[in-house]
Amino acid sequence: MPDLRYPIGPFDYKGPATPAQRQACIEDIAALPGRLRESVAGLNAKQLDTPYRPGGWTVRQVVHHLADSHINSYVRFRLAITEDEPTIKPYQEHLWAELPDARTADNTISLSLLEHLHERWVRLLRTFQPADFARRFRHPEHDGPLDVDWLVQMYGWHCRHHVAHITELGRRESW
Numbered sequence: 251m252p253d254l255r256y257p258i259g260p261f262d263y264k265g266p267a268t269p270a271q272r273q274a275c276i277e278d279i280a281a282l283p284g285r286l287r288e289s290v291a292g293l294n295a296k297q298l299d300t301p302y303r304p305g306g307w308t309v310r311q312v313v314h315h316l317a318d319s320h321i322n323s324y325v326r327f328r329l330a331i332t333e334d335e336p337t338i339k340p341y342q343e344h345l346w347a348e349l350p351d352a353r354t355a356d357n358t359i360s361l362s363l364l365e366h367l368h369e370r371w372v373r374l375l376r377t378f379q380p381a382d383f384a385r386r387f388r389h390p391e392h393d394g395p396l397d398v399d400w401l402v403q404m405y406g407w408h409c410r411h412h413v414a415h416i417t418e419l420g421r422r423e424s425w
Contacts (some may be wrong), residue, residue: 254303257414261407266399272383275406280372282409283365286316289416290357297425298357302415307347309419312412314352315343317360317367323405324371330387330398331378337388375402 267275290298290309298310307315322341329336346352383402386395419425 254306254415254418256411257418258407258410261404261411263400263403266383266397267403269380272399272402275402276372276375278406278409279368279375279402282316282320282413283361283368285409285413286313286364286416287361289413289420290361293420293425297423300419300423302419306415308353309416310354310357311347311352312415313357314355314360315347316409316412317363318346318352319343319408320364320367320371320405323401323408324367326387327371327374327398327401330385330401331382333387335386335388335395337390340389340391 290313293309299308301308302312318341326338329338378398383397383399385398387398387401388395
């Protein structure tokens with residue numbers, strides 16, 4: 251049985267990306283709002299409140315998690331390119347996903363937020379020069395500094411990863 255936590259496999263950073271690989275990651279980030287909206291189109295409340303795996307978040311929580319996570323990521327990118335090796339603040343995503351708004355709010359709120367956030371984020375990413383991808387930051391949950399190249403690859407994966415949680419659940423449930 252496949253690992254339902256990682257429908258596209260876990261994130262695997264292989265080192266600095268080529269310009270084409272970076273562009274593909276940026277396109278994954280650009281495409282997330284539309285792909286996410288499409289993945290939840292037509293789902294009813296019961297389906298939105300179905301966990302994508304036993305013990306996992308519901309579809310609704312995944313949508314709201316993407317908004318929470320990508321707001322944080324957008325700030326991390328901006329810090330990394332405007333400050334010297336800043337230390338970013340992590341957050342307890344599993345606790346954020348349990349807050350009442352993440353468990354019950356209409357998904358259209360986070361879908362709309364993601365559309366505007368990603369428009370701004372992708373505009374920024376498309377201005378980056380090679381030196382911007384080499385800028386570094388510190389994440390307290392990782393050993394040593396990370397670079398923006400790692401961050402763009404991780405978030406390109408993150409977009410595909412969570413949409414796959416929803417689409418794979420729909421496929422398994424024949425929605």
